Amino acid sequence: MSGSDDVKPSIVVERVTVRYGNGVTAVNDASFSLGAGTICALVGINGSGKSTLFKTLMGFLKPARGSVSIAGLPVRQALKRGLVAYVPQAEEVDWSFPVLVEDVVMMGRYGHMGFLRIAGRADREAVEQALARVNMLEFRERQIGELSGGQRKRVFLARALAQGGQVILLDEPFTGVDVKTEDAIVALMRELRAEGRLMLVSTHNLGSIPDFCDQVVIINKTVLAAGPTQTTFIHDNLQRAFGGALRHFRLGGADLHEDADERHVTVITDDERPLVLYGRQDSETQAPGTTNGETADAGKAEPVKDAAP
């Protein structure tokens, strides 16, 4: 599909500091590394530097210090080879711009075309396959601005697929999409992981992370914790990252049970989708989604309503 089939995707961020022109240091001394066949969540409060990190990985911003390499290459070379694909936040796109769905997806092929950007058969086939894969083929001749939020996300995912990106950066892919579309996006991401691709996903939907991410990077200007979800996406790290911004409450005893049941429920949320931890006594410091060896389906957990913070 692309000239990148021989490439082993990876991201290595080493002691990276990024500053804006106004002097704001948005990312300071950040380090983490990710390998092939990975879905990694990038988690942090508003303003913690997630988008800045993405912009750095996309070569829009240059680190003041430190280094970034993608598939073993400097960012610029990785971009030139079309190895990095980006699925933007909805706010970053001008939806009034008159462009057809298939033209947006074709943009993913530009790196494969010559100077005059004339699409060949392989490009048209790649666009068709990508649209089919996200179930948007029937919308190919619609204006992008006429689509729903979830459909727009799928079109940008199709653009990343048509490009053949081995490292895919997704900025808030679940914002403004319904649960069915979220499930479809997650299913596609799992397929891409099985193909060996590497995805870095910025998300505020804490509840769905244990369900589909195998790695987590938690940031607040710098990397507070990075590693496998089981050992990194834990209560103490989240508390450090979110502090007062995190709504955190625990129900147990008479609030939850009419008998002497010792079990309790802890809910941690910074957004519309809470993370629900089930535990006994002080056991919720273990990895979310697991309790006494059982797996709790945190991603599908119902929000606990009317709970006092």
Ligand SMILES: Nc1ncnc2c1ncn2[C@@H]1O[C@H](COP(=O)(O)OP(=O)(O)OP(=O)(O)O)[C@@H](O)[C@H]1O
């Ligand atoms: N263009 C810019 N010029 C100057 N400062 C900026 C610029 N963009 C972001 N910042 C600052 O850099 C810091 C990190 O912002 P960034 O957008 O990376 O956060 P984020 O984690 O993506 O936030 P959110 O969850 O709200 O999307 C913030 O303090 C922000 O105010």
